[in-house]
Amino acid sequence: MIFRWLLALMLASFLFFSCKIQESKTKNTQELTEKILPKYAKGFFWEKGEKNYFVLYVTQPFSDKTDTLRYILAKNKQDVPEKLRHLSFIQIPLKRFVSTSTTHIPALEALGSLHTLVASNSLQYVYSEVVQKMAEQGKIAALSEEGLEVEKILALQPDLLMVSAMPATKMGIYQKIQQAGIPVLPNSEWLEEHPLGKAEWIKLFGLLLQKENEANTFFENIEQEYLKLKNLAQKVQKPRKVALGMPQKEIWYVPAGKSFGAIFLKDANLEYAFASDTGKGSLQLSKELVFSKFVGASLWLNAEIPPQLHSKAFCEYAQIEAVRKNEIYDRQKRLSPKGGNDYWERAVIHPEEVLGDLIQIAYPELLPQRELVYYRKIAVSCP
Structure with missing residues (x-):
């Protein structure tokens, strides 16, 4: 009889504390x-x-x-x-x-x-x-x-x-x-x-x-506008090749293949020489290597240098197709009087405008009524 009473007491205690533990878990979860x-x-x-x-x-x-x-x-x-x-x-x-x-x-x-x-x-x-x-x-x-x-x-x-x-x-x-x-x-x-x-x-x-x-x-x-533009660009059957950035002395910095810069190019349906790279930041490569990869590029983007250096800087790379065709662009259309660049402000939350610029530059027939927001064309005259 005593044994049964102890067994019942132990069972009741177990159920009581189990409920308390479960109640505590439920409370923490909620x-x-x-x-x-x-x-x-x-x-x-x-x-x-x-x-x-x-x-x-x-x-x-x-x-x-x-x-x-x-x-x-x-x-x-x-x-x-x-x-x-x-x-x-x-x-x-x-x-x-x-x-x-x-x-x-x-x-x-x-x-x-x-x-x-x-x-x-x-x-x-x-x-x-x-x-x-x-x-x-x-x-x-x-x-x-x-x-x-x-x-x-x-x-x-x-x-x-x-x-x-x-x-x-x-x-x-x-x-x-x-x-x-x-x-x-x-x-x-x-x-x-x-x-x-x-x-x-x-x-x-x-x-x-x-x-x-x-x-x-x-x-x-x-997002909706970005994806709409991305789908529009994919209609192009023959993507254009693109050169990117500017060399600094003997080094040429370019976006790694998984970086947001490379994704912009991919979504604009542009052929980028380093797209297969698996990095997520930027690549530091020799000027000679990058130049050899960009020779066939019909577009040159993100080419920011002082205006007084344009002809000298680009004519050095006249073998690049974009230089011969005068298809060079920088991201300095929206500058404040003191040099503030809206590409590094508004464009952060408006990637659809950047993508639209890239598509308009590469395939103007897709966006015939649109005006460039951040990019502008650089005039270069080589002898």
Whole structure:
């Protein structure tokens, strides 16, 4: 009888604690209810909590190291579970934003949130006339390009400091800012391998600004137009060969085969000599090797050099077909008076405009009514 009573007690205890464990597991599982994964971008994703908070994962915060940084985003910190409060906290929606790169500005402008930008560097080179005017009116403080102005940033009391991805060893310069309670978020859009992946970082801005629907709609429109243009280019039966970039002394830097630059060329249906390369960055090759690969190219793109050097620089390579046919283009159509280039700003979130330029240059019959946005033709006269 006693044995049966003990057995029943043990069974009841087991069931009780099993239920508690299961209840705890269920509670922990329910705390994060949805994972939001980008379609092209590989540098971030986030999970949504059941109480109006988000866990943001920046999966490629450093340019030289594989690592993941986590942040907790919420309107009120008390909405965050106790076990997650050790993570760097970002209060959303952002009201005061500091950026160390002008490439972050177009996303703010596209989402109607330039008023949140309180400081940035390189403002003299910004192409956006709206941002230039705000800077002149003192609405956006100018940060030095020579070094991090810690005290100035602290005085601005921003909700977030966004920086470009960099070597992990350099993140230490932001320690004092982080210790003051200001989160520092690396933006690694420039490390993305696909043009649409770079543009998709606008979704992260949408999360930070609590404008997710606007960001999603913006990106969907960009993606739709990009894919439409890509499909249009594939109708060309005989792709044109393309030369790219300019040599620097004895080295010629060209995009690796899996880089976003090479993907642009592929999607524009252009034949690129290094397309089969499996790298994702840039290639540093000898001038002689690259020249030998580009001799048959009927187009020369991304040829940025000072105008006074055009004839001398290009006529040296007169054997390249593009030089003989005067089919040379650079990306300097949209320059501000002080040299700001919109290709490095707006084009980051508008890859469809870049792809449209490439297709229009290579196959003008496909887009007869379109005007070039970022590219312009260079006039060269060789003896």
